[in-house]
Amino acid sequence: LLSHNFSSTSNNYAVQNISVYGSGLMGAGIVQVAAQYGFKVTMVDLNQEFIDRGKEIINASLKRVAKKQHKDDKAAQNALIEYTWSNIETDIDSVRGAEKADLIVEAIVENLQTKQNLFQQLDKVAKPNAIFASNTSSLPISEIAKATQRQDKFAGLHFFNPVPQMKLVEIIKTSQTSKETYKILNDVIMKMEKAPVICKDTPGFIVNRLLVPYLMESIRLVERGEASMKDVDTAMKLGAGMPMGPFELCDFVGLDTLKSIVDGWRKDGKIDANLVATSKILDDLVESGHLGRKSGKGFHKYV
Ligand code: CAA
Ligand code: NAD
Incomplete structure (x- = not known):
């Protein structure tokens, strides 16, 4: 290519x-x-x-x-x-x-x-x-x-x-x-x-409008205790053909970036608030400076 x-x-x-x-x-x-x-x-x-x-x-x-x-x-x-x-x-x-x-x-x-x-x-x-x-x-x-x-x-x-x-x-x-x-x-x-x-010119355009609610629901699924992070990542890679699982992708995008997108959209009120509901795990990680790949730790660890 x-x-x-x-x-x-x-x-x-x-x-x-x-x-x-x-x-x-x-x-x-x-x-x-x-x-x-x-x-x-x-x-x-x-x-x-x-x-x-x-x-x-x-x-x-x-x-x-x-x-x-x-x-x-x-x-x-x-x-x-x-x-x-x-x-x-x-x-x-x-x-x-x-x-x-x-x-x-x-x-x-x-x-x-x-x-x-x-x-x-x-x-x-x-x-x-x-x-x-x-x-x-x-x-x-x-x-x-x-x-x-x-x-x-x-x-x-x-x-x-x-x-x-x-x-x-x-x-x-x-x-x-x-x-x-x-x-x-x-x-x-x-x-x-x-x-x-x-x-x-609509919130998230195409990709982020679909991707961000998917990433947030993955976090909430784990927060609800329904599956482990590792299994959700494996499931989406092997069962849905994603190159990275959602937690790997969150870390790749940056947890601060993800948080700022959902916080902004909630404030904006243009899309269904349930799709971008806040997540305690996400907020806590960002608060402690664990921002994903760029800081060495997010949902996963990077050495
Ligand atoms: N330049 C910079 N980084 C590169 C690169 C390049 N030319 N090529 C690969 N990478 C990075 C990858 O992130 C990863 O990092 P490390 O090896 O350093 O750990 C590594 O290099 C993987 O490279 P590989 O060559 O082994 O892997 P690959 O080429 O088969 O696939 C990938 C890598 C294309 C990133 C693939 O995993 C993928 O498609 N992942 C999903 C990425 C995605 O969804 N991106 C969109 C995020 S949303 C967004 O960007 C919008 C927004 O507004 C937030
Ligand atoms: P980054 O923090 O890596 O880089 C931003 C750069 O802009 C910094 O080097 C900073 O010094 C510079 N800068 C700040 N104010 C400036 C000014 N007035 N003039 C010139 N440079 C200035 O950010 P990023 O991740 O590269 O994101 C940049 C933009 O792209 C953002 O709007 C972000 O939402 C968007 N975006 C990010 C991603 C992602 O996955 N990170 C994907 C798509 C789009």
Whole structure:
């Protein structure tokens, strides 16, 4: 699948330069994939330390991808790695980071006000035709877009973790997103050899709207004493063909992320509260700093 395309970027795509804000888990993944497929990418974060961490994420993941794609061919592996890095620049100045962009993808912290502040600032300095997209998991795209004067050029572009592996990208159209914007984003995703789906601006879009209630019900099932965590994981892997069991997936997504999604949706009141009812086990784990894989412990232990 992730076959490598060495062709130059001077083609019919409207988008050649992409700026990605946030060099965390998702931002770094988006930077990597965009660069791998020939876009010129600027990775922007608040300081050099965060940028360096983002570079490490890309480095580790890119080595994996290169090994998978070119098993016994070290030269081809190195060529893919070098080509990808040759398409990546970094910046810690958010204004300068936006200057060249035909498309800005935001993957910063999951906070409405913070995202609005960033987009409000970028709206003033980005090219008038630049398209803005948010990778938010759970916030309404239309609310984020309100911070700008370009709501027709604003959409959701929702990637999945781990970005280099997961083939899906949800494109979220608000009532203001233009057809042209949708078409350009669709082209960008196709060029990345990912599969786009389209969804209205509703809580959780498609995947999280179905996945999050499933994860929460798995936790409640164990909380009710009906089965063990280990057996629920085994059951869903072997009985429903899931690559990870729900508890493995909770740890993979991050328990703080999961909690913040369900807390937000309960407050929002747009979806059935029973589907996202609170869970004591989840709240307690987050409270004690056990956030899943990233902290070494969540429902499972990682050493
Ligand atoms: N870059 C980064 N991480 C990678 C990677 C890459 N290129 N390739 C694999 N990984 C990670 C995996 O998480 C795992 O970690 P460790 O080995 O370090 O413990 C490992 O690498 C597994 O890799 P394998 O190559 O052995 O496994 P695989 O390729 O067969 O499958 C998987 C890995 C694709 C993650 C698979 O297990 C899977 O599909 N799991 C479900 C993932 C999922 O559902 N993601 C969506 C989460 S929801 C979301 O993202 C939306 C949101 O808004 C919260
Ligand atoms: P993360 O915490 O790993 O990374 C966020 C990065 O954004 C940090 O490096 C931080 O320094 C940076 N940042 C914060 N404010 C910034 C600003 N104003 N300008 C530039 N950089 C800034 O977070 P993540 O897990 O990568 O998530 C990012 C976004 O993607 C969130 O909206 C999240 O909901 C969404 N998302 C997450 C997942 C997931 O599984 N983690 C999946 C899909 C979507």
